[in-house]
Each structure stands twice: as C-alpha cells, then as structure tokens.
Amino acid sequence: MYFDSGTTKLVLPVNPEEIEVKYAQANEKYEVLKLGQVVIPTHVELRSFSFECELPAKPPIYTETPNYFISPDEYLKIFRAWQGYKKPMWFIASNGIGEDISTKVLIESMTIIERAGEEGDKFVTFQLIEYQEFAKRQDVVIKEKVTIAQKANASSQASNPKKPTTYMVQSGDTLWGIAKRFYGNGAKYTTIYDANKDKVKNPNLIRVGQVINIP
Incomplete structure (x- = not known):
C-alpha cells in the first residue's frame, strides 16, 4: 500500500489489517401532507476510506520497506505537508484478494496513538475521501463560446436589419x-x-x- 503525490512515493512500512471502504447515497427528506415523510435520493456520495497503520520506531522484520527506513515523525511530517498543500494524491492498495483501490484522495484526518509498551511506535488512523475533479475551466470555455455566438448573432442582425x-x-x-x-x-x-x-x-x-x- 502506498501514496503517490506525483513527486513523492510513500510506501507504508506495515500494511493495515483491514481497510474500510464506505459507499453512501445522499437523500433529502420531506414532510408531505397526509403522506408523512418521504425520501428523495439526490446523488451518490464520494467513497471514503479508513484504516489504521503502524509506524514502527525501529525497522521490524515484517516491514514492507526493507531497503530503507523512515521514522514515524518523518512519515507524519510528510502527511501533514500533503494536507497543507491542499492537493490530491494517489492512493494505491492491493492484496490480490479483494477489489484493488487506485484513486485520488485527500487526507481528511489523521488520529495518532502512542501505546504503552511500544515505545516510539505510532499508530495512525487515516480518514481519506475520494477526490473528484471539478471541471470549472470547461464551464468557462462553454460560456465564452456561447457569448461569442451571441455576439456574432447580434452583429449579423445589426448588419442585416429586419425589413418591415x-x-x-x-x-x-x-x-x-x-x-x-x-x-x-x-x-x-x-x-x-x-x-x-x-x-x-x-x-x-x-x-x-x-x-x-x-x-
């Protein structure tokens, strides 16, 4: 399992035991006279992912990164920086059994726990939200095309006035x-x-x- 910001690929040292993937349907509720409450589906919400992973203070035997070691504080520093950039990153997870995950996400939250008896190790619970591109630029282009067409039409009407x-x-x-x-x-x-x-x-x-x- 790893994250890829485009400039940095960060492999988690220990894969989580499980990943919770949430699919949700957004609905609106209305009170209708003599019918009571009715529910109208509006849209399918973006997927969310949650899991807990271990960031060991020392390289364990079972690590996913045997060729290099990054301390828990360095991992957290990178994750906090990505949150501050306010830009999505790729989240890739595959175990060869269930459905593979390969999507852009934002880090909604990180909960960090230090447990007694495991000095230096940190356990981080991630809450990720699927990222969807917003086609703002395309909308602007469409509006510009309409405006140009309207101007051309107005110019045509001005050059060819309607005969009485x-x-x-x-x-x-x-x-x-x-x-x-x-x-x-x-x-x-x-x-x-x-x-x-x-x-x-x-x-x-x-x-x-x-x-x-x-x-």
Missing part, C-alpha cells in the same frame, strides 16, 4: 386587431400608427385595401 412587413387592410380590421395579430398585444397599435402617419391620419379610421407598414 406590409399588410393590406381587410374588411372589419382595426389597428388594435392588427397589432394583436402581429404582436400578440392590441395595445401596441400605436407602434403601427406611428409608422404610418403619412397615410393614416386617424388611428380609428383605416380603409379597406389600404397597405400599411408593420414595423
């Missing part, structure tokens, strides 16, 4: 009715009247067959 529509007045038409037909709001009849003052002297009087502009 014309309409021939039919029997029974009023400017109010025409505005409602084209704009969905009869109150906008003044927009049509303002665009046709050269031919419509009174907004309440329009002639059948008269061609008016719809801006």
Whole structure:
C-alpha cells in the first residue's frame, strides 16, 4: 500500500489489517401532507476510506520497506505537508484478494496513538475521501463560446436589419386587431400608427385595401 503525490512515493512500512471502504447515497427528506415523510435520493456520495497503520520506531522484520527506513515523525511530517498543500494524491492498495483501490484522495484526518509498551511506535488512523475533479475551466470555455455566438448573432442582425412587413387592410380590421395579430398585444397599435402617419391620419379610421407598414 502506498501514496503517490506525483513527486513523492510513500510506501507504508506495515500494511493495515483491514481497510474500510464506505459507499453512501445522499437523500433529502420531506414532510408531505397526509403522506408523512418521504425520501428523495439526490446523488451518490464520494467513497471514503479508513484504516489504521503502524509506524514502527525501529525497522521490524515484517516491514514492507526493507531497503530503507523512515521514522514515524518523518512519515507524519510528510502527511501533514500533503494536507497543507491542499492537493490530491494517489492512493494505491492491493492484496490480490479483494477489489484493488487506485484513486485520488485527500487526507481528511489523521488520529495518532502512542501505546504503552511500544515505545516510539505510532499508530495512525487515516480518514481519506475520494477526490473528484471539478471541471470549472470547461464551464468557462462553454460560456465564452456561447457569448461569442451571441455576439456574432447580434452583429449579423445589426448588419442585416429586419425589413418591415406590409399588410393590406381587410374588411372589419382595426389597428388594435392588427397589432394583436402581429404582436400578440392590441395595445401596441400605436407602434403601427406611428409608422404610418403619412397615410393614416386617424388611428380609428383605416380603409379597406389600404397597405400599411408593420414595423
């Protein structure tokens, strides 16, 4: 079992007897009138790992690092530094029996215990949380692309202004009715009247067959 920060590979001197892997489902609870409490699943939480390992003060016979020895204090110094960097590291564990673990993690906590009769040895309980990349940069790029597309569309509309529509007045038409037909709001009849003052002297009087502009 070892950790790899990208610049430092740190093998634990003694493998833990067991690793607890936690899988959890996040849920939200609601009180519904006449139904009582209901639960709505929201998302699957990140995995967490916990285990206890021994950091011996002297090289034991059963060590996983027979070619070199690091003191418990040096191990803890490295782990605390990694916590301070606030960056994930690879956590690799394999025993050839169960499911192998190979994932990026953050060290949530370390609990250090010194036991009587084992002078200098330290026992550390690790709480690790799986690390998941946050695609913030990708979101920014997408937003920039949308903004550029919007600007291009606005520029196209500016260079190609919409031509006004014309309409021939039919029997029974009023400017109010025409505005409602084209704009969905009869109150906008003044927009049509303002665009046709050269031919419509009174907004309440329009002639059948008269061609008016719809801006």
